[in-house]
Amino acid sequence: MKVYLLDNGTLMLDKSLATWNHNQGIEFRFPVFAVFIDHPDGKIMLDTGFDKDWVERKLPFEKPTQTADQTIEAQLAKIGVKPEEIDIVVNSHLHFDHCSANKLFPQAKFIFSRSELRHSFVPDPWEKLGYDPDLVNIPGMKTELIDIGDYEYEIASGVSAILTPGHSNGHLSFIVRPGDGHQPLVFPVDVAYTRHNLENKVLMGLHSDPEDLLRSMHKVENIAKKIGGKIFFSHDPEEYTTYKLAPEYYGG
Numbered sequence: 680m681k682v683y684l685l686d687n688g689t690l691m692l693d694k695s696l697a698t699w700n701h702n703q704g705i706e707f708r709f710p711v712f713a714v715f716i717d718h719p720d721g722k723i724m725l726d727t728g729f730d731k732d733w734v735e736r737k738l739p740f741e742k743p744t745q746t747a748d749q750t751i752e753a754q755l756a757k758i759g760v761k762p763e764e765i766d767i768v769v770n771s772h773l774h775f776d777h778c779s780a781n782k783l784f785p786q787a788k789f790i791f792s793r794s795e796l797r798h799s800f801v802p803d804p805w806e807k808l809g810y811d812p813d814l815v816n817i818p819g820m821k822t823e824l825i826d827i828g829d830y831e832y833e834i835a836s837g838v839s840a841i842l843t844p845g846h847s848n849g850h851l852s853f854i855v856r857p858g859d860g861h862q863p864l865v866f867p868v869d870v871a872y873t874r875h876n877l878e879n880k881v882l883m884g885l886h887s888d889p890e891d892l893l894r895s896m897h898k899v900e901n902i903a904k905k906i907g908g909k910i911f912f913s914h915d916p917e918e919y920t921t922y923k924l925a926p927e928y929y930g931g
């Protein structure tokens with residue numbers, strides 16, 4: 680199995696939304712990426728990034744940057760994959776920067792965390808900013824709703840999801856074990872935007888439940904330690920410069 684990080688551009692937030700109650704008034708520009716897995720049993724997308732036009736229309740203060748080369752379609756083309764070849768899409772959660780290219784894959788099976796899907800349609804008042812049901816609802820799409828509690832849900836052999844609520848209500852993180860002696864890969868996704876968030880247990884300002892988020896941080900960190908996994912942070916400008924991006928890949 681080959682695991683590709685698809686570079687999707689950058690967004691901007693006030694830094695206090697990444698470090699709760701700290702750093703107000705400081706601009707925080709951060710990378711966004713999606714993950715594509717070329718798996719012997721099928722082609723899998725974990726998250727699908729953001730759409731620059733949508734952000735400029737709905738949340739212009741996030742000042743998106745995304746070149747023509749950084750759309751999900753262009754990133755897949757770089758490795759010779761057409762959108763219609765994707766078999767499975769799993770969204771960690773349904774904030775716009777993790778699901779906006781879902782519409783490219785109408786033939787795929789979509790696996791959603793049940794509570795996350797419900798929250799995306801009827802968010803709590805403080806959660807409205809990140810959600811838009813129009814990004815999620817694709818007429819005629821095949822869906823599987825999962826409610827995985829405390830077990831590890833296998834998406835495909837060596838690719839699994841765990842429930843890690845707190846940033847959003849039904850948030851999922853991903854664990855990928857490429858096998859053949861390759862190091863396991865752990866994607867907390869928005870359990871921790873940055874290494875600083877995870878290592879120092881600094882919660883992001885954006886969360887649905889701070890206690891749940893803290894528990895999810897411990898959970899992901901513990902699993903990564905146990906399996907010797909490399910952790911990829913979802914929105915860490917410094918760490919990101921060290922990641923291999925498509926067409927390079929992890930696993931093999």
Ligand SMILES: [Zn+2]
Binds near residue numbers: 774809847
């Ligand atoms: Zn998010």
